[in-house]
Amino acid sequence: MAAYDFEGHITDIPDYPEPGVIFKDITTLLKEPEGFKATIDAIADHFKDAGITKVVGAEARGFMIGAPVAYSLGAGFVPARKPGKLPREVRSESYELEYGTDSLEIHTDALDENDVVLIVDDLVATGGTAVAQAHLIEQFGAKLAGMGFLMELDFLNPCEAIAKATDAEVFALVHAD
Numbered sequence: 001m002a003a004y005d006f007e008g009h010i011t012d013i014p015d016y017p018e019p020g021v022i023f024k025d026i027t028t029l030l031k032e033p034e035g036f037k038a039t040i041d042a043i044a045d046h047f048k049d050a051g052i053t054k055v056v057g058a059e060a061r062g063f064m065i066g067a068p069v070a071y072s073l074g075a076g077f078v079p080a081r082k083p084g085k086l087p088r089e090v091r092s093e094s095y096e097l098e099y100g101t102d103s104l105e106i107h108t109d110a111l112d113e114n115d116v117v118l119i120v121d122d123l124v125a126t127g128g129t130a131v132a133q134a135h136l137i138e139q140f141g142a143k144l145a146g147m148g149f150l151m152e153l154d155f156l157n158p159c160e161a162i163a164k165a166t167d168a169e170v171f172a173l174v175h176a177d
Contacts, residue, residue, distance in 0.1 A: 004034075004035070004038035004042070006029060006035070006038070006039065006042075006150070006173050006174045007174045009028055009029040009032065009035050010024050010025065010026055010028060010029050010151070010174065011024075011025040011027075011028040012024065012025070013025050024123065024151060024153075024176060026061075026122055026123070026150060026151070029150075030064065036068075039065065039150055039173065040065070040068045040069055040072055041072065042173055043065070043069050043120060043148040043149075043150075043171070043173065044069045044072035044073050046148060046171050047069075047073065047118050047145065047146055047148060047171070048073065050116065050118065050145040050146060051116045051145070052070075052073045052075045052116050052117070052118045052145060053075055053076065053114070053115045053116050053117070054070070054075055054076045054077070054078050054110075054111055054115045054116070054117050054118075054142070055067075055069055055070035055073065055075050055076070055077050055078065055117070055118045055119075055120050056077075056078045056079075056080055056106070056111075056117055056118070056119050056120070056133055056136075056137065057070075057077065057078075057079060057080065057119075057120050057121060058080040058104055058121055058129050058133060059079065059080065059081045059082055059085070059104075061121065061122040061123070062080070062120060062121040062122065063079060064122065065120050065121065065122050065150060066119075066120035066121065069118070069120045069148065070120075073118070075118070078106055078107075078110040078111060078117075079106075080104040080105070080106050080132075080133055080136065081104065081105055081106075082102070082103070082104070082105070083103050083105055085105070086105055086106075086107055088107050088108070088109075089107070089108045090105035090106060090107055090108060091105065091106055091107075091108055091136060091139050091140070092104070092105045092136075093105075093132040093133070093135045093136045093139070094132070095128045095129065095131060095132035096128055097128065103132075104129070104132050104133060104136060106136050106140075110140075111137060111140035111142045112140060112141070112142065113140065113141035113142060114142075115140070115142040115143065116142070116143045116145050117137050117142050117143065117144050117145060118145055118146050118147070118148060119133045119134065119137075119144070119146070119147040119148070119168075120147075120148045120149070121147075121149055121150075122149065122150045122151065123149060123150060123151045123152070123153065124147070124149045124151075124152050124153065124158045124162075124170070124172065125153045125156050125158060126156050126158055126161060127156075127157075127158035127159070127160070127161030127162045128161065130147055130158065130161075130162055130170075131161055131162060131164075131165040131166075134147075134162070134165045134166045134168065135165065138166075144166055144168040145168060145169070146168050146169040146170070146171060147162065147168060147169070147170045147171065148171045148172075149170075149171070149172040149173070150172070150173050150174060151172060151173065151174040151175075151176060152170070152172035152174070152175050152176070153176050154175050154176060154177055155176070155177055158170075
């Protein structure tokens, strides 16, 4: 696959959502058919030989990247949702945010010990959401093969938090310093 300029198609929005923050807007990449296809293809291609049976994506941007990666890999897609959004029995995992806590939930029949799982999301910042998903996957006895992201905010050191929870491979298309 030819190299694609992912970073050049992501728009920086200064002072959003608050002063001093530079928001990385991926919608300018995904709105272009070539950019969207390149994103999905690159993540799927990286994990194509890992035997992935399920892709887990967190609400909501993880759905945008995770579902098409699952399709490309011939795997199932499992949504990790905020509390109260799934209609049947769930397993839940809480995690720390900058100002409080949040939780993610997965249906109790979504995974089993025979699954090989890939976590996919648009961005990894502190690693909290990724770690919560890793812990959820562990509750099922499934194997976490890796984590694939469009972007990693390296300056927040998410791989440190992730390495404490799992030895699964972390892959990102774009690294922001």
